[in-house]
Amino acid sequence: MVLIPEVSKLSRSAFRRLGMTPPKTPDAPPARLSLISRHLAPVYPINTPYAVERLPSTVDTSLLPRIQVREITTTTPKMSQPAHPTLLIPGPIEFDDAVLQSMSHFSESHVSAGFVATFGETLSMLRKLFQTTDPASQPFVLSGSGTLGWDLVAANLIEAGEDVLVLGTGYFSDGFADCLRVYGANVTELKAPVGTKPTLSEIEKALSEKKYKAITVTHVDTSTGVLSELKNLSALVHKVSPDTLIIVDGVCSVACEEIDFDTWGLDGVVTASQKAIGCPAGLSISMFSGRAMKAFENRKSPPSAYFASMKNWTPIMQNYEAKKPSYFATPSPQLVHALHTALSQILAKPVAERFAGHKAASDKIKAAIGALGLKQVAANPDEQAHGMTAIYLPEGVKGAELLPILAKKGVVFAGGIHKEIVTKYIRFGHMGVSVLDPTRGDIERAVKALEEGLAELGYTKS
Amino acid sequence: MVLIPEVSKLSRSAFRRLGMTPPKTPDAPPARLSLISRHLAPVYPINTPYAVERLPSTVDTSLLPRIQVREITTTTPKMSQPAHPTLLIPGPIEFDDAVLQSMSHFSESHVSAGFVATFGETLSMLRKLFQTTDPASQPFVLSGSGTLGWDLVAANLIEAGEDVLVLGTGYFSDGFADCLRVYGANVTELKAPVGTKPTLSEIEKALSEKKYKAITVTHVDTSTGVLSELKNLSALVHKVSPDTLIIVDGVCSVACEEIDFDTWGLDGVVTASQKAIGCPAGLSISMFSGRAMKAFENRKSPPSAYFASMKNWTPIMQNYEAKKPSYFATPSPQLVHALHTALSQILAKPVAERFAGHKAASDKIKAAIGALGLKQVAANPDEQAHGMTAIYLPEGVKGAELLPILAKKGVVFAGGIHKEIVTKYIRFGHMGVSVLDPTRGDIERAVKALEEGLAELGYTKS
Numbered sequence: 011m012v013l014i015p016e017v018s019k020l021s022r023s024a025f026r027r028l029g030m031t032p033p034k035t036p037d038a039p040p041a042r043l044s045l046i047s048r049h050l051a052p053v054y055p056i057n058t059p060y061a062v063e064r065l066p067s068t069v070d071t072s073l074l075p076r077i078q079v080r081e082i083t084t085t086t087p088k089m090s091q092p093a094h095p096t097l098l099i100p101g102p103i104e105f106d107d108a109v110l111q112s113m114s115h116f117s118e119s120h121v122s123a124g125f126v127a128t129f130g131e132t133l134s135m136l137r138k139l140f141q142t143t144d145p146a147s148q149p150f151v152l153s154g155s156g157t158l159g160w161d162l163v164a165a166n167l168i169e170a171g172e173d174v175l176v177l178g179t180g181y182f183s184d185g186f187a188d189c190l191r192v193y194g195a196n197v198t199e200l201k202a203p204v205g206t207k208p209t210l211s212e213i214e215k216a217l218s219e220k221k222y223k224a225i226t227v228t229h230v231d232t233s234t235g236v237l238s239e240l241k242n243l244s245a246l247v248h249k250v251s252p253d254t255l256i257i258v259d260g261v262c263s264v265a266c267e268e269i270d271f272d273t274w275g276l277d278g279v280v281t282a283s284q285k286a287i288g289c290p291a292g293l294s295i296s297m298f299s300g301r302a303m304k305a306f307e308n309r310k311s312p313p314s315a316y317f318a319s320m321k322n323w324t325p326i327m328q329n330y331e332a333k334k335p336s337y338f339a340t341p342s343p344q345l346v347h348a349l350h351t352a353l354s355q356i357l358a359k360p361v362a363e364r365f366a367g368h369k370a371a372s373d374k375i376k377a378a379i380g381a382l383g384l385k386q387v388a389a390n391p392d393e394q395a396h397g398m399t400a401i402y403l404p405e406g407v408k409g410a411e412l413l414p415i416l417a418k419k420g421v422v423f424a425g426g427i428h429k430e431i432v433t434k435y436i437r438f439g440h441m442g443v444s445v446l447d448p449t450r451g452d453i454e455r456a457v458k459a460l461e462e463g464l465a466e467l468g469y470t471k472s
Numbered sequence: 473m474v475l476i477p478e479v480s481k482l483s484r485s486a487f488r489r490l491g492m493t494p495p496k497t498p499d500a501p502p503a504r505l506s507l508i509s510r511h512l513a514p515v516y517p518i519n520t521p522y523a524v525e526r527l528p529s530t531v532d533t534s535l536l537p538r539i540q541v542r543e544i545t546t547t548t549p550k551m552s553q554p555a556h557p558t559l560l561i562p563g564p565i566e567f568d569d570a571v572l573q574s575m576s577h578f579s580e581s582h583v584s585a586g587f588v589a590t591f592g593e594t595l596s597m598l599r600k601l602f603q604t605t606d607p608a609s610q611p612f613v614l615s616g617s618g619t620l621g622w623d624l625v626a627a628n629l630i631e632a633g634e635d636v637l638v639l640g641t642g643y644f645s646d647g648f649a650d651c652l653r654v655y656g657a658n659v660t661e662l663k664a665p666v667g668t669k670p671t672l673s674e675i676e677k678a679l680s681e682k683k684y685k686a687i688t689v690t691h692v693d694t695s696t697g698v699l700s701e702l703k704n705l706s707a708l709v710h711k712v713s714p715d716t717l718i719i720v721d722g723v724c725s726v727a728c729e730e731i732d733f734d735t736w737g738l739d740g741v742v743t744a745s746q747k748a749i750g751c752p753a754g755l756s757i758s759m760f761s762g763r764a765m766k767a768f769e770n771r772k773s774p775p776s777a778y779f780a781s782m783k784n785w786t787p788i789m790q791n792y793e794a795k796k797p798s799y800f801a802t803p804s805p806q807l808v809h810a811l812h813t814a815l816s817q818i819l820a821k822p823v824a825e826r827f828a829g830h831k832a833a834s835d836k837i838k839a840a841i842g843a844l845g846l847k848q849v850a851a852n853p854d855e856q857a858h859g860m861t862a863i864y865l866p867e868g869v870k871g872a873e874l875l876p877i878l879a880k881k882g883v884v885f886a887g888g889i890h891k892e893i894v895t896k897y898i899r900f901g902h903m904g905v906s907v908l909d910p911t912r913g914d915i916e917r918a919v920k921a922l923e924e925g926l927a928e929l930g931y932t933k934s
Contacts, residue, residue, distance in 0.1 A: 091578045102805065105579050113575040113806055116553045117567050119884055120753070153754045155615045155801035158779045165777075189778040284802060291582070292615045292754045292804030315627075315777055316651040317620045337889075339617035340746060342754030343564065344575055345804075422581055427799075 095417055096452050099424035100232045100262055100398040100439035101285035104452065106355060109289055112348040121335035125343050128350050133331040135353040136297060139264070139287075139361060140279060142271040146300025150320075150327055151293055151349065153342050156261040158294035158318060159280025160189035163226070163257055165315035166306050167278065167298075170194030172223040175216055175254075177208050180428050181233035186226050186259055193314050198222075204430050205387045205400075207238045210246055217251040223305075224255040224277075229263035233428040235400035235437065236388045237267065244274040255302055261285060264295070265356060266368040266397035266441050277302040283345065286368070286397050288442040289352040292345045364446070365396075371445035371453060372396035375438065378457045382464065383471035387428075387435055397441040400426075402434055404469045409436050412463050419459040557879055558914050561886035562694045562724055562860040562901035563747035566914065568817060571751055574810040583797035587805050590812050595793040597815040598759060601726070601749075601823060602741060604733040608762025612782075612789055613755055613811065615804050618723040620756035620780060621742025622651035625688070625719055627777035628768050629740065629760075632656030634685040637678055637716075639670050642890050643695035648688050648721055655776050660684075666892050667849045667862075669700045672708055679713040685767075686717040686739075691725035695890040697862035697899065698850045699729065706736040717764055723747060726757070727818060728830040728859035728903050739764040745807065748830070748859050750904040751814040754807045826908070827858075833907035833915060834858040837900065840919045844926065845933035849890075849897055859903040862888075864896055866931045871898050874925050881921040 097104050118125045129151070136149040152158060168174055171194060176187040178201030187197045200216050202208045208216075217225070225247055227238045240258065247256050255277040260269060266286035269279060277299040284291035298306075306313075306320050313319040322338045329336035356364060376394060379386065379401055387400035403409055409425050413436065416423055424437040438460075444452035559566050580587045591613070598611040614620060630636060633656060638649040640663030649659045662670045662678050670678075679687070687709055689700050702720065709718050717739040722731060728748035731741060739761040746753035760768075768775075768782050775781040784800045791798040818826060838856060841848065841863055849862035865871055871887050875898065878885055886899040900922075906914035 094578045094580070097579045097581060099581050101802065102579050102582065110576040110578070114572040116556045116572070117559045117564050117752070118556075119559060119561055119886070120564065122884070153615060153617045154620070154779060155803070157801035158616070161777065161779045192774065192776070192778040192781070282802065284804075290579070290804060290806040291802045292807050312654065314654070315623065315780075316654040317616060317623045317780065318777075319654070339619035340563065340744065340753045341617065342746075342752060342807075344752040345754055345807075422584070424581070 095420045095422045096444065096450075096455065097422050098439050098444060098452065098456050099422060100235075100437050101282070101441070102291050103285060103288060103439060103442045104444050104450075105288055105290060106352070106443050108355070109348050109351045112351040113290060113344050115344050115347040118343045120340050120343060121337060123335075125346070126330060126333055126335045128343075129330040129341065129346050130333045132346055132350045132353060133327060135350070135357055136295065138357050139353060140269060140271040140297045141273070141361065142297060142299075144272050144300060146303065147271065148298045148300075148303050148324065148327065149331075150296045150298070150323055151341070151346065152318075152323065153292060153339075153345070154294040154317075155291065156280070156282025156284075156294060157185070157189075159259070159261070159282070159296050160186050161193075161315055161318035162294070162296060162320065163224075163278060163280060164190045164193040164195060165318050166309075166313045166320040167255060167257070167302055168193065168195045168223055169309055169311055170314070171196055173198065173220055175200060175213075175220075175222045175225040177213065177225065177227045177238065178202060179207050179228050179231035179234060179236045179238060180204070182231050182259060182261070183226070183228045186228065190226075195223075202236075204428060205234055205236060205389055205393075207236050207393055210242060213243065214246055214250055217247065217254065222251060222254045224257050225251075226257045226259065228259040229267060229269070229279075230261075230395040230397065232262040232398065232437075233400075233426075234387045235395045235398050236393050237263075237395040239392070240269070240276070241274050244276060248275055255305060257302075262395065262397060265361075265364065267395070268362070268365045271297060271299070275299075277305075283349055283352075285439075286441040287349070287352055287356070289349045290345065292342060293349060295349075367446050368396045368441065371440055372399070375399055375440055375453060375457065379460075382461055387431065397439065399438045399440070400435050401438060402431075403436060404464065407464060407467050407469055409433060411467060412436065415463040415466055416456075416459050419455075419463065421456045421459040423456075423460075557882045557884045558906065558912075558917065559884050560901050560906060560914065560918050561884060562697075562899050563744070563903070564753050565747060565750060565901060565904045566906050566912075567750055567752060568814070568905050570817070571810050571813045574813040575752060575806050577806050577809040580805045582802050582805060583799060585797075587808070588792055588795055588797045590805075591792040591803065591808050592795045594808055594812045594815060595789060597812070597819055598757065600819050601815060602731060602733040602759045603735070603823065604759060604761075606734050606762060608765065609733065610760045610762075610765050610786065610789065611793075612758045612760070612785055613803070613808065614780075614785065615754060615801075615807070616756040616780075617753065618742070618744025618746075618756055619647070619651070621721070621723070621744070621758050622648050623655075623777055623780040624756070624758060624782065625686075625740060625742060626652045626655040626657060627780050628771075628775045628782040629717060629719070629764055630655065630657045630685055631771055631773055632776070633658055635660065635682055637662060637675075637682075637684045637687040639675065639687065639689045639700065640664060641669050641690050641693035641696060641698045641700060642666070644693050644721060644723070645688070645690045648690065652688075657685075664698075666890060667696055667698060667851055667855075669698050669855055672704060675705065676708060676712055679709065679716065684713060684716045686719050687713075688719045688721065690721040691729060691731070691741075692723075692857040692859065694724040694860065694899075695862075695888075696849045697857045697860050698855050699725075699857040701854070702731070702738070703736050706738060710737055717767060719764075724857065724859060727826065729857070730824070730827045733759060733761070737761075739767075745811055745814075747901075748903040749811070749814055749818070751811045752807065754804060755811060757811075829908050830858045830903065833902055834861070837861055837902055837915060837919065841922075844923055849893065859901065861900045861902070862897050863900060864893075865898060866926065869926060869929050869931055871895060873929060874898065877925040877928055878918075878921050881917075881925065883918045883921040885918075885922075 133149045174195045176199045178199045200208045257278040260279040260281040264281035280296040283289040283293035326338045385402045388394045426432040426435045595611045636657045640661045664670045719740040722741040722743040726743035742758040745751040745755035788800045847864045850856045888894040888897045
C-alpha cells in the first residue's frame with residue numbers, strides 16, 4: 011500500500027492500533043485535498059515514486075505515434091448493440107451505448123494522470139448520487155461483486171463478538187447475516203414474513219433489548235421486491251439507540267430509490283454497479299459516514315480481511331479523489347470509465363427526477379400487473395420497490411414454462427430465489443434506460459409479452 | 473448460494489465441517505460433468521429454479537425484436553483504439569482489439585445459457601493455459617483485483633496458527649505475507665537480497681526446521697523482475713516436505729512464463745487478468761490442485777472470509793463449467809467475455825510457442841538494455857523475468873524526469889516500487905500483443921525512446 015500521509019484522515023494512534031506505521035508528517039493539514047484540488051491547475055506534481063508513469067497533461071496527443079488506429083473515435087460514441095433479448099431481470103440491466111463503449115477504453119496505467127482524474131471524479135460524483143456533502147463521508151469503488159460490500163462492513167466496522175441487528179426481508183438479508191457471522195459478529199435476525207418487512211415497533215423493541223454496534227437493512231430485497239423505508243427507520247435508530255451504525259444494503263436501490271445519506275443520518279450504503287446505476291457488473295460501490303470511518307479507526311483489532319480492508323483502501327480512495335495516484339491493488343480502468351460515464355449521465359439531471367421516473371414506471375407496471383389479475387410478493391403498496399416487481403404466478407402456471415416463452419418474445423425475466431416461495435413467482439426488473447428512455451418501449455413490450463405468454467399457457471384472468 | 477449437489481466434489485463430512493448442508497444425493501457420480509457436457513447436445517435442461525431466465529438455444533434470434541440496433545457487429549470485430557501512448561508497464565498491458573470489443577458485449581443475464589456456456593468454456597480453457605488435465609484441479613474466476621487471490625489462499629487453505637513459509641523476493645511477496653497474517657497464519661519470511669531469490673539450499677534448510685502447511689513463491693516479483701524457478705523448487709518441496717502445499721503468485725507470470733501445473737505438482741497458482749493474459753483488469757484468476765481442495769475440505773474451522781470463500785464459490789465454478797447456471801454473487805459478464813476472447817487467442821497456438829515468444833522478445837530487450845550500458849535489478853540472467861525488465865537508472869538520471877520524457881515519445885514505463893531502491897530504477901513491461909504482434913513495433917519504439925530519453929538527460933554510455 012502506498013500511503014500519502016497528507017490526505018489520510020486516520021489519527022496517529024489509529025494507525026498504530028491498526029498495525030500501520032503512522033505518517034511522518036502528523037501535523038499536515040487534514041483538509042480534504044479532493045475538494046481543494048478541483049480549484050488547482052490540472053498539472054499534477056510528480057509526488058509519489060510509484061506514480062511517475064503518467065502522461066503529463068501538457069502532451070499534445072496529436073504528436074503521439076498512432077497505435078493500431080483504424081478509426082478515431084469521436085466524442086459522440088458510435089456504438090452498436092447487436093440484436094438481443096431485452097434484459098429485464100433485477101440486475102444486470104440493459105446498458106446505455108455510451109456506457110458500453112466506455113468498457114472498451116484503450117489500456118491506461120492505473121496511476122496515469124488521465125485515469126486518476128477519471129477515478130477521482132467518479133468518487134466525487136458518488137457523493138452527489140448518495141446526496142452527501144459531508145466531507146467526512148468516504149466513498150469506495152473496488153473491483154468485486156456487490157457482495158464484497160458485505161465483507162467491507164463485516165470485516166471493518168464490526169469486531170468479533172459485537173452485536174449486529176439484521177432486519178430480515180429475504181434471501182439477501184440472510185446473506186448479509188451469513189457474511190457478518192463469518193467475521194465473528196453476533197447476529198440477531200429480526201425476520202418478517204415473506205413479502206413484508208419488520209415494523210418500526212418490532213425494531214424499537216429489539217433495539218431496546220440489546221446494545222447493537224450496527225443495524226443492517228436491505229433497502230430493496232431483490233428476492234421479494236420488498237422496499238424498506240429508511241427515513242423513519244433512521245430517525246428511530248438515532249432516537250432509541252444513537253450509537254448504533256445504520257448500514258443499508260442498497261444493491262437494488264441506489265440510483266432508483268431515494269437515498270438522502272446526510273439528512274437521514276445513514277452510516278453506510280453498499281451497492282453494485284450493474285443495477286440502477288447502469289454500469290456492467292464488476293464493481294463494489296459504497297459510501298460510509300464520518301461516524302462509520304471513526305468506528306473503523308477506533309477498532310481494537312486490525313480489520314479481519316485483506317482485499318476488503320478499509321485500512322488498505324481508505325488512503326487509496328482519498329488519494330484518487332485528491333487526483334493523486336497511489337496503489338494498493340490494481341483497479342479496473344475500463345469498469346471505472348464505464349461507471350464514470352454512467353454517473354455523468356445520471357447526474358446530468360437532478361437525482362429527484364430519476365427517482366420520480368422510476369416510481370412513475372413502477373406504478374404503471376404494477377397497475378398493469380394488477381389488471382392482469384396477478385398478485386405481488388410485496389402485497390402492501392408502501393412496501394413495493396420501484397426498480398423491480400416480484401410477481402406470484404397464477405395457479406397452474408410454472409415459471410420454468412413461462413420464462414422461456416417470454417425469452418422467445420425477446421424479454422428476459424428472472425425466476426424466484428427466495429427459498430420459501432422459489433417456484434411460485436418470477437421477478438421483473440425495471441431500472442435504468444429501460445424505464446427512463448421511452449423510445450425503447452421495453453416496458454410496454456415486456457407487459458405485452460407477459461400477457462401473451464400467460465395466455466399461451468392457458469391463463470385467463472378470473 | 474445455489475448448490476447443485478451432483479457436481480460438488482466436497483465429501484458429506486466436509487460439507488458439515490464447513491457448516492454447509494450436505495447435498496441430498498450423496499451417491500451421485502462425482503464425475504466431472506464439465507468434461508462430459510462437451511459431448512452432450514447443447515440444449516441445457518432447466519434444472520434450477522434460479523436459472524430459468526435464459527434463452528433456449530433453439531431460439532431463432534433473427535425473430536427477436538431489434539433493440540437499439542444501429543449496426544450489427546460481425547464475427548470479425550470492428551474496433552478502433554484511438555491514438556494513445558503505448559502502455560509498457562508490468563500490467564495492465566496493451567489489449568488486442570477483439571478483447572476490448574468483448575468488453576462492450578451487450579447485457580446478458582449471468583445465468584443465461586449463452587453466458588453460462590461462455591463462463592464454462594473460460595474455466596475449461598484455463599485448465600489448458602495452466603497445463604493441468606487432472607480433473608480434480610479447480611479453476612476460479614472471481615470479480616476482483618489480483619490481490620484477491622492472496623485472500624483466497626489465506627482464508628481457505630490456511631487456518632489460524634498454521635505455519636507458512638513465504639519466499640521473499642520483494643514488494644509482492646511482502647504483500648502476500650501481510651495478507652496471510654491478516655487471516656491468522658504464522659508466517660516465516662525467507663528473504664533474499666534485492667534482485668535475487670532465496671536459494672534451494674536455504675529453502676531446504678527452512679523446510680527442515682519446521683513443518684509448513686504451505687510455501688508461497690512469487691513466480692515473477694513485479695517489483696524487481698526477479699523470476700523464481702518453479703520446477704526444481706517443487707521437486708525439492710515434494711522431496712523434503714511432501715505435505716506442504718506449493719502456492720505460486722503468478723500475477724506477472726501466467727501466460728508469459730512456463731507453468732506446468734500437473735507435472736511440477738503445484739497446488740495453487742493465483743493471477744490476474746490484466747497482465748500476460750491480456751484481458752482488462754477486474755478478474756482474480758486461479759487454479760488449485762485436488763490436494764489443495766482436499767486441504768480446504770479438511771479445514772477444522774470455516775473459511776475466514778465470505779466473498780473470498782471457496783465454500784461459496786467452488787460449487788458455482790463447478791456448475792458453470794458443467795454448463796449449469798448457479799448463483800452466489802453476480803459475476804461480470806463483460807469481463808468474462810473478454811477473458812474468453814483472450815484465452816481463445818492464447819490457446820489458438822501451443823502455449824510453449826507463447827512462452828518462447830516472450831523469451832525471445834525479452835532476450836532482445838535485455839541485450840538492448842545491456843548495450844545501452846544499463847544494469848538490471850535482477851543481475852543474474854537465470855533470475856530474469858521474460859515479461860518485464862527492471863532497469864537501474866544511470867547515475868544522475870531521475871525516473872521522475874525520464875518517465876515523462878518517454879511518455880511524450882508515446883511510451884509509458886513504470887516507476888520503481890521496491891522500497892529499498894524505489895527511486896533508483898524503472899520498470900519496462902513486455903507482455904502480450906506488444907511482443908507477440910511484430911507489426912506493432914512497440915518494443916523497438918520503446919528501446920529507441922529509452923535511448924533518446926537518456927541522451928536528452930545527458931547520459932552517455934561510459
